[in-house]
Amino acid sequence: xxxxxxxxxxxxxxxxxxxxxVPVGIAMGLVGVAGFAYLTDIGPALKLLAQSPIRxxxxxxxxxxxxxxxxxxxxxxxxxxxxxFRAANAFLGHLRGGLGIATIAACGAFAAICGSSVATxxxxxxxxxxxxxxxxYSQSFAAGVIAAGGTLxxxxxPSTVLAVYGLITEQDIGKLFIAGIxxxxxxVGMYIVTINIIGMARPDLMPAGERSxxxxxxxxxxxxxxxxxxxxFIIGGLYGGLFTATEAAGAGAGGAFIIAxxxxxxxxxxxxxxxxxxxxTTASVFTILIGAxxxxxxxxxxxxPQKVTAxxxxxxxxxxxxxxxxxxxxxVLGCLMDAMAMVIxxxxxxxxxxKELGFDPIWFGVVIVMTVELGLIHPPVGMNVFVIRSVVKxxxxxxxxxxxxxxxxxxxxxxxxxxxxxxxxIWLPSRM
Amino acid sequence: xxxxxxxxxxxAAAFLAAVAxxxxxxxxxRYLFARSIPDAYDVCSLLLGILIFWGIxxxxxxxEHITVxxxxxxxxxxxxxxxxxxxxxxxxxxxxxxxxxxxxKVTSTLNDNVRTFDLRMxxxxxxxxxxxxxxxxxxxxxxxxxxxxxxxxxxxx
Amino acid sequence: QDKPVxxxxxxxxxxxxxxxxxxxxxxxxxxxxxxxxITFAMFPAQQLGKAFxxxxxxxxxxxxxxYINPGYQPGRFPIIAAGELPFIMKDGKGGSQALDAWYRKYxxxxxxxxxxxxxxxxxxxxxxxxxxxxxxxxxxxxxxIRPAQxxxxxxxxxxxxxxxQAGAPEVRDILEKGVADAxxxxxxxxxxxxxxxxxxxxxxxxxxxxxxxxxxxxPRYDGMSAKQKSAIDSHCTNDWVLKITGPWADFxxxxxxxxxxxxxxxxxxxxxxxxxLWRKAAEPLEAAWADGVRKAGADPVVAMKEFKDSIAKYNxxx
Ligand code: NA
Ligand code: NA
Numbered sequence: 001x002x003x004x005x006x007x008x009x010x011x012x013x014x015x016x017x018x019x020x021x022v023p024v025g026i027a028m029g030l031v032g033v034a035g036f037a038y039l040t041d042i043g044p045a046l047k048l049l050a051q052s053p054i055r056x057x058x059x060x061x062x063x064x065x066x067x068x069x070x071x072x073x074x075x076x077x078x079x080x081x082x083x084x085f086r087a088a089n090a091f092l093g094h095l096r097g098g099l100g101i102a103t104i105a106a107c108g109a110f111a112a113i114c115g116s117s118v119a120t121x122x123x124x125x126x127x128x129x130x131x132x133x134x135x136x137y138s139q140s141f142a143a144g145v146i147a148a149g150g151t152l153x154x155x156x157x158p159s160t161v162l163a164v165y166g167l168i169t170e171q172d173i174g175k176l177f178i179a180g181i182x183x184x185x186x187x188v189g190m191y192i193v194t195i196n197i198i199g200m201a202r203p204d205l206m207p208a209g210e211r212s213x214x215x216x217x218x219x220x221x222x223x224x225x226x227x228x229x230x231x232x233f234i235i236g237g238l239y240g241g242l243f244t245a246t247e248a249a250g251a252g253a254g255g256a257f258i259i260a261x262x263x264x265x266x267x268x269x270x271x272x273x274x275x276x277x278x279x280x281t282t283a284s285v286f287t288i289l290i291g292a293x294x295x296x297x298x299x300x301x302x303x304x305p306q307k308v309t310a311x312x313x314x315x316x317x318x319x320x321x322x323x324x325x326x327x328x329x330x331x332v333l334g335c336l337m338d339a340m341a342m343v344i345x346x347x348x349x350x351x352x353x354x355k356e357l358g359f360d361p362i363w364f365g366v367v368i369v370m371t372v373e374l375g376l377i378h379p380p381v382g383m384n385v386f387v388i389r390s391v392v393k394x395x396x397x398x399x400x401x402x403x404x405x406x407x408x409x410x411x412x413x414x415x416x417x418x419x420x421x422x423x424x425x426i427w428l429p430s431r432m
Numbered sequence: 433x434x435x436x437x438x439x440x441x442x443x444a445a446a447f448l449a450a451v452a453x454x455x456x457x458x459x460x461x462r463y464l465f466a467r468s469i470p471d472a473y474d475v476c477s478l479l480l481g482i483l484i485f486w487g488i489x490x491x492x493x494x495x496e497h498i499t500v501x502x503x504x505x506x507x508x509x510x511x512x513x514x515x516x517x518x519x520x521x522x523x524x525x526x527x528x529x530x531x532x533x534x535x536x537k538v539t540s541t542l543n544d545n546v547r548t549f550d551l552r553m554x555x556x557x558x559x560x561x562x563x564x565x566x567x568x569x570x571x572x573x574x575x576x577x578x579x580x581x582x583x584x585x586x587x588x589x
Numbered sequence: 590q591d592k593p594v595x596x597x598x599x600x601x602x603x604x605x606x607x608x609x610x611x612x613x614x615x616x617x618x619x620x621x622x623x624x625x626x627i628t629f630a631m632f633p634a635q636q637l638g639k640a641f642x643x644x645x646x647x648x649x650x651x652x653x654x655x656y657i658n659p660g661y662q663p664g665r666f667p668i669i670a671a672g673e674l675p676f677i678m679k680d681g682k683g684g685s686q687a688l689d690a691w692y693r694k695y696x697x698x699x700x701x702x703x704x705x706x707x708x709x710x711x712x713x714x715x716x717x718x719x720x721x722x723x724x725x726x727x728x729x730x731x732x733x734i735r736p737a738q739x740x741x742x743x744x745x746x747x748x749x750x751x752x753x754q755a756g757a758p759e760v761r762d763i764l765e766k767g768v769a770d771a772x773x774x775x776x777x778x779x780x781x782x783x784x785x786x787x788x789x790x791x792x793x794x795x796x797x798x799x800x801x802x803x804x805x806x807x808p809r810y811d812g813m814s815a816k817q818k819s820a821i822d823s824h825c826t827n828d829w830v831l832k833i834t835g836p837w838a839d840f841x842x843x844x845x846x847x848x849x850x851x852x853x854x855x856x857x858x859x860x861x862x863x864x865x866l867w868r869k870a871a872e873p874l875e876a877a878w879a880d881g882v883r884k885a886g887a888d889p890v891v892a893m894k895e896f897k898d899s900i901a902k903y904n905x906x907x
Contacts, residue, residue, distance in 0.1 A: 021504040022519045023497035026526050040650065047649035049533035050540075051642050054559060058481035059639075060473050060754070063451055066480070070452055170758065243459065244766055250455025257452075275445035282448075283487030284498050297651075300636045301597070338498045381502060462767065468733050470746070473754040540645075547664040549742045550752050 003039065007302040010035045024341045028291030035298035048297060053290045060246070061167060066282040067249030068158045071256045072114030073274035078260035081123045083223035084109045090220035094211035096199040099135060100145045101192050103128040107149030108188040111156035112231040113252070116281065117339065117376055121150025121384040125391035138205045139395050141198065144403025147384040148191055151373040154339065156184035157235055161343055161372065163245065165365045168347050173245035174238040175429040176365045182424050183366050187414060194410045226259045239432060285340055292344040299349065309352045319357040323419065326350055327371055334375020338383055342372050366425040367418060374411050377404045440568065441490045447483035451476050470550035478558035485565030493572035520577040527573055531566040538563050591626035591814040599632040599652035601640035607837040609633055615824060615833060623820040640756065648702045650806045657802050660738025667881030668695045671896050672710055672800035673740035674878060675871045676907055679795050681712030681838030682831060683905030688800060689830045691899035695887065704805040706825035709834045711775045712841035713795030717788040718771035719764060725863050726870035735760055735772040738799045744874060760784055773797060777844030791848055791856045794864065795907050
């Protein structure tokens with residue numbers, strides 16, 4: 001078999017194994033090692049297992065992932081998400097669909113200190129969903145808003161997906177984070193507009209709440225200083241060049257811990273629970289990372305990335321044509337795969353193409369986050385949707401997907417806007 | 433069993449807390465006293481390895497690895513069980529091979545006298561502790577496989 | 590007819606680094622010498638594994654030839670660490686030949702699980718700092734320094750500084766953010782990695798070199814025909830050391846003049862008295878090296894004498 005054929009067979013076997021529900025990381029690692037063995041020898045391939053995984057898990061720069069996750073877990077455990085929702089509701093609750101708008105605003109603010117979409121969705125499924133139901137919002141709308149709001153978790157910095165993208169492509173994580181700010185705000189704005197449009201078409205889905213007095217608003221906003229302080233601390237530190245990304249993550253986790261303890265919002269048991277949740281997520285992310293790196297060595301010796309680049313750039317579609325093709329591929333993969341797994345699997349192959357086509361690597365990081373973000377909510381597999389389902393027991397998966405549809409439309413529109421106006425992502429980091 | 437798992441996760445959580453504390457304290461020492469902790473980078477990296485491998489043990493036992501559920505979720509119970517068996521056995525073989533090879537890495541790191549940069553601590557000890565997590569993973573995945581085959585409902589999450 | 594083999598040549602430098610074309614030229618020449626039965630593929634930039642793992646990669650056959658820095662793993666290669674001792678060599682070309690000629694004999698024991706092909710050093714580097722001039726050993730106290738190799742790391746610790754670890758591409762970032770105050774680096778690589786944007790003071794004295802080796806997977810060599818083996822052997826010579834490191838040494842050396850010409854940079858030298866202080870401060874390093882060598886079962890007195898003779902022979906002594 002030629003190396004090209006071996007690479008193609010490798011991909012096919014990989015997808016078959018994944019469909020047979022072999023864990024994604026295990027499937028990638030297995031195909032990677034087996035492919036490497038086929039092209040070299042069994043001995044060296046096994047030795048790959050002795051070297052790569054332990055080197056991957058003991059790479060200091062990867063500590064950025066668990067540390068940002070820990071910050072989000074501590075913030076959520078100590079009630080910061082609830083405070084944000086209360087404050088947002090005091091200001092926005094009287095509008096049509098006000099609780100929905102408040103949920104989006106609170107998700108956006110919480111995303112500023114939480115790096116994970118799934119965590120953001122899970123948090124607000126327990127904080128905001130019962131409230132919306134209490135005021136007779138429809139199930140599908142309430143769940144749809146939370147699923148969409150959850151995606152802000154990886155769009156607005158800090159973001160584990162952007163961090164992993166930066167680690168894989170050796171781009172500055174600080175710059176990537178800063179690049180996500182404006183597109184993240186655009187996302188918040190467009191989601192709110194979407195809710196308004198739904199409200200006009202179907203006012204029965206979402207009653208308006210009572211207008212809060214300014215006194216109530218101020219009272220409700222008292223607690224949000226903690227979130228603002230944390231965000232300014234870490235993102236300001238990154239923007240001003242005071243911290244490396246890992247340091248920002250460590251400082252953020254430490255800061256969230258200290259704030260929670262000072263406010264007496266964190267018991268010993270809650271602290272350890274937050275740590276354990278972080279360990280769980282970290283373990284599942286690294287299982288994929290380990291597998292993807294093993295798979296990557298196989299692809300490297302087949303020279304697949306170079307060949308894919310040559311193929312795609314040789315199609316004569318022009319840079320934007322190729323970009324659209326890549327976006328479509330991501331949307332299809334998003335039907336099957338987890339966001340993080342998708343980024344880890346595809347970026348090593350796609351990134352050389354993007355560079356060859358002359359696109360800005362920081363901008364593409366933001367584009368890819370938006371694309372995989374869509375995968376988090378579109379059917380048949382959408383992690384955010386599943387997480388909401390696991391928190392809210394009395395709802396059908398299909399109901400949530402139905403509620404998400406309008407937001408998918410908005411997301412695609414927003415992706416087109418970002419591609420048409422790269423400046424939205426590039427401008428802020430260029431000022432660093 | 434749940435208490436064993438809990439102990440495992442708590443240990444991993446303690447390593448995570450240590451990584452966070454070292455990183456946090458390093459930043460403050462740097463800005464307030466212009467000092468740094470010797471071997472902070474090496475120790476953080478090595479502890480990260482330990483917490484991940486120990487975490488993978490717990491994740492594997494609970495069946496919380498990220499999977500593609502497209503086929504599985506629509507399959508009838510008998511097929512589901514067959515898929516679980518197939519994926520479980522394959523996972524077990526892969527992880528056992530991994531644990532074996534990482535084991536050889538532990539011994540070669542010992543024999544090659546690899547040490548940390550500042551304090552010249554032997555690296556193999558950290559690798560060994562991480563390896564314990566992997567070895568436990570293999571045992572736990574085996575246990576889980578037996579359990580899910582005996583009472584399939586345990587995995588109908 | 591020789592069985593055709595394709596060799597995987599792996600290193601961890603970016604393709605823009607002067608060693609990359611040098612390895613490529615080496616590979617092409619090898620291909621020719623083998624009558625075309627040996628071909629090669631290059632894997633730069635850690636494509637097949639991390640920098641730290643390149644020795645093991647050659648040992649285990651993950652790649653066939655790899656480029657290693659033995660000083661990345663303190664304690665593992667005690668003998669070749671002689672090359673890392675401060676103020677020994679004044680230039681990279683002669684120094685490389687001297688190291689290679691001297692180390693061949695020891696490589697058989699110290700790097701016994703691989704076939705040693707070439708040994709070399711880079712052009713001497715120095716300390717580059719952000720906001721504090723380092724002129725005497727005393728100045729290191731309290732500084733956070735990114736050392737180039739294990740011996741420099743010991744030196745920093747000994748003098749009361751602390752080490753900060755980072756790969757070459759991250760050095761700029763950690764200096765910019767104040768994670769490190771200074772870095773030991775060869776000259777030409779300072780602008781190559783953009784470090785000139787963040788440091789200001791440059792000590793112009795041959796403080797240190799790093800040692801490197803180009804090594805081969807043993808079973809791969811053993812499985813080759815006599816003609817292929819002789820092609821390999823003819824490319825693992827002291828002459829090839831010069832061909833590989835020559836362009837790199839020139840590149841690093843030219844960096845000094847480049848930085849000197851840059852606005853806002855101060856390149857300063859040290860007085861003989863200051864040099865004497867440095868040499869005195871470095872004495873425990875040689876003692877520690879000798880200890881390591883003794884533990885490895887070799888005679889440090891003999892080894893050091895041979896090493897210094899070799900350096901003198903190639904006219905590279907400082
Ligand atoms: Na975020
Ligand atoms: Na999806």
